[in-house]
Every structure is written in structure tokens, then in C-alpha cells.
Amino acid sequence: MPEQLVFAMEVTLNGLMTGVMYSLVALGFVLIFKASGIFNYAQGVMALFAAMTLVGIQDGRVPFSHVINAIFGTHIYDFGWEVPALLAILLTVIVMIIFALLVQRFVFKHLVGQEPIILFMATIGLAYFLEGVSDLMWGSEIRNMDVGLPQGINDWIDVTTLEIFGYGFFIDNLDLAATLIAAILVMGLIAYSQYTKNGRAMRAVADDHQAALSVGISLNYVWILVWSLAGIVALVAGVMWGSKSGVQFSLSLIALKALPVLMLGGFTSIPGAIVGGMIIGVGEALFEFAIGPMIGGATENWFAYVLALLFLVFRPQGLFGEKIIERV
Amino acid sequence: MKKLTILVLSAAVAAGSPAAAELVFPSLSYRTGPFAAGGIPFADGYSDYMALLNVRDGGIGGVMTSVPECETAYNTERGVECYESTRGLGALVYQPLSTGITYQLIPRTTVDGIPLHTMGYGRTSAANGDVFSHTFNYPANYWDAASIIVNQLLEENDGSLEGQTIALLYHNSAYGREPIRTLETLAEMHDFEFLQLAVDHPGQEQGNQWLQIRRERPDYVVMWGWGVMNQVAIQEAINIRYPMENFIGNWWSGADHDVESAGADAAGYRSLNMNRLGDMPVFAEIQELVIDAGLNAGDGSNLGNVLYTRGMYAAFLAAEAAALAQEMSGVADIDASMMRDAMEALEITNEIMEAAGMPGIGPEFAVTCEDHGGTGMAIMQQWDGEAWVTLTDFIAPDDSVTQPLIDEDSAQYAAENGITSQCSDS
Structure with a gap:
């Protein structure tokens, strides 16, 4: 087999894995948009906040310690204990649910019936507010994310592909773990929405707010539920990306990679987020591999958007999005 | 009501009093945003060294130092805003720790007559002092x-x-x-x-x-x-x-x-x-006189790490230039113009570094009108x-x-901006 083809296969596989990482972020957008029509600009910052909270709890850090020390002249930074990863994850989930309650209670409850652009602007404000709160709560230092996920080259794939193709493929164990977790997450979300009462309520609200209200479904409750789920998805994305690069403020920028995924996969489809992520991941990786060296490289960021725009030209609602038909 | 009256009167008196002389070294820091992890230790080192000079030596030449911080978040526009909002405080030198902000400040500081020190970053060809009169990038680029x-x-x-x-x-x-x-x-x-x-x-x-x-x-x-x-x-x-x-x-x-x-x-x-690491006497002094006294800029955890040491080294170079400016001008309360002239005549020797409690932290170097870049050495x-x-x-x-390469790039900048030789008279 030609050497370049083998390399292209390795690039494709890695692109698929990277795409799954993008999908983890895109899923949070889809959940909220599907149920409430809100494009949640704060999803990336939610991933940052969740990851910082998880690491802060794990390390036993005192939240808002800088503020407390500045006001009271103390020098308290941590409790002196460490929390096991699983317990820290559970506590972070509780924090994200509280966050969902607060967002609904103090922001979106007051904006029911407003134009989508107003709701979108509110999420922009929420993003900057949450970024500031994260900084005040946990500080700006880089934290190490260690929840026991494997990392580094997968030796089995390396050896097996070496035997078959004469060249060992590099696949990161973390990317394999992310793929597995994403698959479980998607199956869980689909099962939850299909087979539980709350899930059916979510789907009813997503289909028609008015109809759902008329049969006694609480819009308020469903939105809290959806924001909580989006918070949990943000935590998963934060853990995976945080394991790759450490937990730091640039984590919030991963949201930028979710946008082309959403444009491609559609804003309302969970499978669309996954397939869209994979297409973007593979597309940008192959473009960088084949064309990147000729034009100076670093094409991933902009090519993802070019690819999404190309799809939009032929299918404006995205691959899996619902076709919008408005009758006058 | 009585308390309020006293408070208002006190504020009025304070506002009317002539401000005590201070040597102002603004810190365009970034303690928030994606690059905060690098910005925090540098800003801590910079501020803590100036605080040490105040506590240990009573400032520089008897004049206390002041380090007003302005948060740039490593954003160029905010960096320029920070410059505009602090230059009126009597700023002696700017060290923005950002190449993007540096590029914006080079023409502004030149017009305003305030020196810009970009050690190891910024525009490399600024090492040519014949073209870049107010920009310095010693000890290396x-x-x-x-x-x-x-x-x-x-x-x-x-x-x-x-x-x-x-x-x-x-x-x-x-x-x-x-x-x-x-x-x-x-x-x-x-x-x-x-x-x-x-x-x-x-x-x-x-x-x-x-x-x-x-x-x-x-x-x-x-x-x-x-x-x-x-x-x-x-x-x-x-x-x-x-x-x-x-x-x-x-x-x-x-x-x-x-x-x-x-x-x-x-x-x-x-x-x-560009700066050596290791256990230097100055760290013990900062710990005792600044951090233990609660005068530190951050939480004290960065003391001695790579970027803290670099921030401290940057402050040391600024303080040495300020002391030289006082000596050259015979004025304790120096201005930015005197600071610039001193930066151009700065000579850092092992004796000076040792006296400051940081032996061998950097290479020995001398700045001249033509050479604003130092020896360019690093470990x-x-x-x-x-x-x-x-x-x-x-x-x-x-x-x-x-x-x-420096000559070529600076000549191009000089041609584009109509700059004639700055050093021909010296």
C-alpha cells in the first residue's frame, strides 16, 4: 500500500477521534437549543467552569479564597484534604444543577416570550459573568486534571497496524476513552428522552411549547432539567479537554470548534452533533495533511468553517436538522 | 452625620494636598484570561521587587516606587487603553509582556517620550537604537x-x-x-x-x-x-x-x-x-520583608519560579536604570525622559547583580545609543x-x-516612518 495512503488512513482515524471531542461540546448546545430555542453562547464557559470546579473540589481548594483573603486579611487557600475523583465528579454535577436552577430563576424566567436574539444576548452576558465567577472562585492558575483517564499512544493499535501496513498508527488512549464516553453519553441521552417521563416532557417541549403547556408540563421545570443536562455534558467536555491541555481559561474557546459542527449537523439533532463532529474532524485533518503544507499550515480553524458553509449551501438546516417551513 | 462630614473634609484635604513624589512603574499585567498563568508570576515578581525596594531601601534614591497595575487580559486593545489611562501618572517605563501590545505602543511611547522595555519579546529590530529611540529589548531578542x-x-x-x-x-x-x-x-x-x-x-x-x-x-x-x-x-x-x-x-x-x-x-x-534560576539571597528578603509582611502582589506561591524570577529581573533592570537616571540628572524625582537617557547608558555588571542579591541572574551587558538589545545571551x-x-x-x-536582519528590518521601518538617525549627534 502506498505510504501516503497509509498516512492518510492514520490522519483519518485521528480526525474521527478529534471530531468526537468537538461533538462533546456541540451536544450541550443541541440540548438547550432543542428544548428552548436558545443558542447558548455560554456552553464553552460552562465546560470551563465545570472543569475548574471539579479540579478545585478534588484539590480541596477554598472557593473564592482570593476574595475572602482580600476582605478578611487571611491567607486561606485550601482545606488541606483531597477528594477522590468520583466523589468530586458527583459534587460537581450538583454544582452544575444548582447553576441551572440559578440561571433559570434569575435570567430566563424573566425572559419568557422574548425574541430569540434577546435570549442569545442574555447567554453572551452569562458567558462573561460565568468566566469572571470562575476566576474569582478558583483563580487563574493552570490546574492538572487527573480523573484516572488513560493517555498516550495505544500500543495495541500501534503494533497491529505496524504488522498490517508496515507503519504503526498513533491513536491516543484519551481519544479512545472520549469516543467511548461520547457513545455512552449519546445512548444515555437518547434512552432518557425516549423512555423516561422527564425525557418525554423534554421532547414535548421541544416539539411545541404551547401544546406541552396545555397538557400540564411545566416549562420552567423542563428548562431547569435541560440546563442541568447541558451542565453535565459541559462537565464531560471539560474533563476530556482538560485532560488534554490542563484546566485553564483557554478551555472556554473550545466552543468555537462546536459552531461548525452545529452548522453541519443541525442545531436540533443529537446524532447530528456526533456525525457533524466526525465530518468536521476528518475533513479538517485531511485538508491539513494534504493541502496544509503547501499553504503554510494551521488550516484547521478556518477550514472547519469552510466545510460547514459548503454543507449549508446545499442543506441549510444541516445534515440532521429539521426543515423549517413557515406558512404565511 | 458627623462622621460623614469628617470623611468628606478629610477627602477634600487629601485631594488638595500635593502628592508625595513617587517613581511610577506601571504594570500592564494579565491576571485573567487564557494567558493568565504566564502573566500572574511575571506581574508578581515585578511588583514584589519594587515593594522590596520600598521596604528595605526606602525606595530608589529616597523616592518610593509605585506599581499601578492595569489588567490587559493579554488583549491588545485593552493594553493600549491601560497605557492611555496610566501614562498621565508620571510613568517612567512600560513593560507590557505582549508582542501585540508592544507593536501598538512603539509609536505612541516614542511620541510621548516614555521608554518601552520589551525584554525577549516585541519587535526584534527595536534593538537598533538608531531607529527606535524609545524602545529597548535588552538583554536578548x-x-x-x-x-x-x-x-x-x-x-x-x-x-x-x-x-x-x-x-x-x-x-x-x-x-x-x-x-x-x-x-x-x-x-x-x-x-x-x-x-x-x-x-x-x-x-x-x-x-x-x-x-x-x-x-x-x-x-x-x-x-x-x-x-x-x-x-x-x-x-x-x-x-x-x-x-x-x-x-x-x-x-x-x-x-x-x-x-x-x-x-x-x-x-x-x-x-x-534569559535569567538564571536558583536560590538567590533576594528571594529570602522578598519572603521576609514583602510576603510575610503581606505586601506581596499575589499569593506568594510563585516566588522563585521561572516567570516570577523574570518579572523580578525586569523590575531590577528598571530600578537600576532609575537609579542611574537620578545619578545622571542629579534629580531624585526623575521623569520619563531622564529614564530613557539612563536606559541608553545602562551597564549591568556582576557586581551590580550581586549587590542586588541576585548574583549572575543575567549576563553582563551595556546599552548604547545604537544598541538597545544587549548581548543577546541566554542559558x-x-x-x-x-x-x-x-x-x-x-x-x-x-x-x-x-x-x-536587524539592520534590514529597522531600515525598512525607518523608511516607512520617515525616521532619521537618532544617534548621529551622540
């Missing part, structure tokens, strides 16, 4: 860094890099692209192959670049990164099992937080450093899995390569 790395590799390879491949993994920005011309020239001169690998901002995704490195196996990978790009690159290098001792960062890719998350797995990774350090270890003494760059 980017092109020096590229040349030093190649010199060190030549030393390790019996003086020849023929047939070898050196890859440059760089942040796809003006900063990251700075060393390309120098490395191209050096590649031609020493017959090595030069491979360029750009990484998009902020640098969280480098999978494709490291797959290419794994395929092409360059003999060395040189990194021009900052922020998250550094940690991700080091982790990716570990993931593909690239020999870490052949992976070398510049001085902005060799901080503690860049390697701590990878820990022992990153052992062997090397980087340049190479190595991460041993737990701490940075100094590997070499200060290594000199190849001036025969860097100087023509």
Missing part, C-alpha cells in the same frame, strides 16, 4: 534565541548540523513567526533542513502537527509557544514518544506551569532562559521531572546572522 538554540545544537553535534532536520513548531502569530527568517538563514548556512509547523491560536489542537512530526521524525523540534500551546505540545510529544531532550522551547516556552502537569514524563525537555535549562535545572552558562548568539 527572538532572533538571538533562534541563533542560540542552533549554536547549542552545533556544539552538541561537533560543529555540524549537515543533513539533520530541525522543525519549528510555532504559534501562528507575529510572535511565532519571528524566528523564521533567522532559522532560514541558519539552515542555509549550516546545511540543515528546516521544517515549519504552524499551530493555530490558542494551540489546544496540535494533533495533526504531531502526527507529521511522528512521520517525518525531525532530529530536533524547536518551539515558539505561549500559554496553552506549550502544555499541549509537551503532552503531545510525550504521547508520540518523541525524545524529550531533542525538544527545545524558547524562553516563553519554559515556565514551571508548562511542564508541571506532565511532570516526570516531560523529563529531558529543554528551554532557553539553556532542562526539566528533570521535578524542577528546572540549569544546563549551560550564558550562550552567545551569532551576531553575524542576527545583526544584518
